[in-house]
Amino acid sequence: MNRFEILKKNKWRYISFIIGFLLLVSPFALLIRLEFWITGNLAEPSIHYACLRMPIGWIFRGAVNYLISRPEMTAFIIGVLGLSLFLGPIFCGWLCPVGAVSEAISRIIPLPNKFRIHIKDTNITSALRYGFFAGYITIYILIGLKLSGDWIGSICCRFCASTILQNLAAGIFGWLLPTYGSIEYWGTASIIVLISWLIIGGIFTYGGRGWCLFFCPLGAFSNLLYKVGAKLGFYRITYNKDKCSHCKKCNLVCPMWAIKSDHSVETALCINCKECVNICPTGALTMKWGKENATK
Amino acid sequence: MNKKVVIAFLFMFLLTISTGVYGVILSNTEPTLFWFAVPAGNITEPKVLRGPGPPINLTPIKVDIDRFTPLKKFFNPNVVEIGTHWIYNYGKKPVILRIELINCTLPVKWDVSANFPFDEKTHTFTKPLMPGQRIDGLVFHWIFEIPPELMNKPIIYQGGVKLIDANTGEVLTFIPIEIVRGELMRGGS
Amino acid sequence: MRYIWAFILAASVAPITYLFSIPCGFSCAQCPLGGICILAYPLIFLGVIIIKFIRKIKSLISKIA
Numbered sequence: 001m002n003r004f005e006i007l008k009k010n011k012w013r014y015i016s017f018i019i020g021f022l023l024l025v026s027p028f029a030l031l032i033r034l035e036f037w038i039t040g041n042l043a044e045p046s047i048h049y050a051c052l053r054m055p056i057g058w059i060f061r062g063a064v065n066y067l068i069s070r071p072e073m074t075a076f077i078i079g080v081l082g083l084s085l086f087l088g089p090i091f092c093g094w095l096c097p098v099g100a101v102s103e104a105i106s107r108i109i110p111l112p113n114k115f116r117i118h119i120k121d122t123n124i125t126s127a128l129r130y131g132f133f134a135g136y137i138t139i140y141i142l143i144g145l146k147l148s149g150d151w152i153g154s155i156c157c158r159f160c161a162s163t164i165l166q167n168l169a170a171g172i173f174g175w176l177l178p179t180y181g182s183i184e185y186w187g188t189a190s191i192i193v194l195i196s197w198l199i200i201g202g203i204f205t206y207g208g209r210g211w212c213l214f215f216c217p218l219g220a221f222s223n224l225l226y227k228v229g230a231k232l233g234f235y236r237i238t239y240n241k242d243k244c245s246h247c248k249k250c251n252l253v254c255p256m257w258a259i260k261s262d263h264s265v266e267t268a269l270c271i272n273c274k275e276c277v278n279i280c281p282t283g284a285l286t287m288k289w290g291k292e293n294a295t296k
Numbered sequence: 297m298n299k300k301v302v303i304a305f306l307f308m309f310l311l312t313i314s315t316g317v318y319g320v321i322l323s324n325t326e327p328t329l330f331w332f333a334v335p336a337g338n339i340t341e342p343k344v345l346r347g348p349g350p351p352i353n354l355t356p357i358k359v360d361i362d363r364f365t366p367l368k369k370f371f372n373p374n375v376v377e378i379g380t381h382w383i384y385n386y387g388k389k390p391v392i393l394r395i396e397l398i399n400c401t402l403p404v405k406w407d408v409s410a411n412f413p414f415d416e417k418t419h420t421f422t423k424p425l426m427p428g429q430r431i432d433g434l435v436f437h438w439i440f441e442i443p444p445e446l447m448n449k450p451i452i453y454q455g456g457v458k459l460i461d462a463n464t465g466e467v468l469t470f471i472p473i474e475i476v477r478g479e480l481m482r483g484g485s
Numbered sequence: 486m487r488y489i490w491a492f493i494l495a496a497s498v499a500p501i502t503y504l505f506s507i508p509c510g511f512s513c514a515q516c517p518l519g520g521i522c523i524l525a526y527p528l529i530f531l532g533v534i535i536i537k538f539i540r541k542i543k544s545l546i547s548k549i550a
Contacts, residue, residue, distance in 0.1 A: 043433040044409035127491035134492070135499025138528055182407050185439050186372035188365040214495070215502075 020095030027177035061144030084222035093271035106208020118206035207255030250276035334468035347386030379437035390424035399455030
């Protein structure tokens with residue numbers, strides 16, 4: 001398959017990723033800058049203030065005080081999750097800079113696919129993804145029940161691809177604007193995260209979304225809501241068996257391994273990126289609204 | 297119960313314990329985050345300061361670079377980061393806080409961001425921190441870069457951080473900081 | 486069945502990733518997780534056993550029906 005053809009067909013998605021990077025990642029962080037400007041916050045804006053992980057932990061441990069004291073983070077997560085119910089995980093598929101960078105690296109580095117991890121059984125992929133999510137949530141519920149130490153916030157940040165991305169961006173673009181976030185320091189945790197996110201999850205994973213598939217709680221949570229939304233008839237991907245020519249092009253372009261063996265789409269994995277819709281030569285995969293043919 | 301379930305349970309349980317042991321043996325000297333509060337006096341041994349907020353564990357900071365994990369030793373052995381997200385005022389009066397790193401000849405970068413005005417030249421939070429309050433949205437890191445010639449010395453840095461009332465010059469809290477080689481770390485967690 | 490195993494494996498990995506990435510305290514349970522990783526296992530396995538039990542009941546009901 002021609003890479004340029006894919007690039008052309010999905011140009012809006014890739015432009016959207018650049019916008020996502022500019023909106024969230026320091027030294028640009030335009031969305032956070034706007035919010036700080038409105039609220040009069042003096043801190044240096046960065047992706048840290050739109051944390052993709054902490055509020056999910058707070059929700060499951062019942063930490064209402066944290067959710068209230070960090071309204072910007074809470075609003076961001078609730079917004080992303082709300083969108084996922086009605087429009088699918090479009091934040092993951094169209095804006096998230098963490099997923100975008102690892103996906104881009106996977107596509108840029110010409111590693112033969114035989115060296116890349118690719119689980120073709122969507123049930124296995126889902127089981128691994130939601131198993132990890134269950135383990136993550138279990139920890140937070142136990143913390144909420146006061147069965148553990150209470151300063152989970154600090155360890156969250158040791159296990160955070162967004163922070164690593166932030167620090168890399170500060171190192172590359174820091175000369176443009178005053179910024180905090182340092183590329184000099186690498187601790188054990190950050191090295192492990194870097195390896196898992198960009199090397200294993202990016203270069204050595206088919207599609208470059210290993211981190212999103214197996215470690216991102218926001219991604220897993222968004223997809224659960226998408227699954228519910230698709231059943232209720234909200235915006236979703238649909239598959240028409242009669243039109244399918246079984247060319248398997250969708251399988252090759254899907255970064256989330258969401259195409260099932262019968263070529264329908266697993267909504268527990270799909271991020272509505274539309275790569276499969278755009279490549280499908282017969283129009284068997286389309287986006288739809290409404291109750292008709294809602295997924296079961 | 298299914299035998300396989302029991303075996304899997306024991307396997308994962310042992311794996312967790314051994315990972316914990318790995319953490320204990322190898323990686324307990326990357327103390328990136330500490331809690332700070334004023335006024336706590338001279339912190340020569342671990343101390344818990346109680347006030348209107350959470351109890352704050354204050355402890356002398358000792359980093360033993362010999363006990364870095366193999367990954368850290370391989371990729372980034374000469375950079376040490378010490379920082380905080382929490383500076384509380386548990387005293388009775390508002391203070392304008394100045395932060396001073398004493399006896400430091402190592403190159404050190406101050407990486408500070410907060411929803412609180414901070415003067416980078418004087419290292420002073422220019423607004424008074426009210427009693428019971430914390431510095432909101434604080435991300436504060438010192439990044440020490442150890443020059444190659446000091447890497448083999450037993451004591452690389454011996455000093456500390458002073459949290460000073462900028463108006464009176466009074467030292468409200470002093471926390472010793474040491475960066476050493478080959479000594480068991482005692483501070484931080 | 487292998488889906489359940491994949492689920493268990495991943496669920497067990499979640500607490501371990503925290504342990505791996507944290508410089509722990511001097512002994513187990515002194516890290517911010519406070520030993521929660523150990524508590525997580527019985528709960529995860531209990532969940533799996535419940536799921537299996539529900540499945541068995543469901544299949545029994547469907548056989549009767």
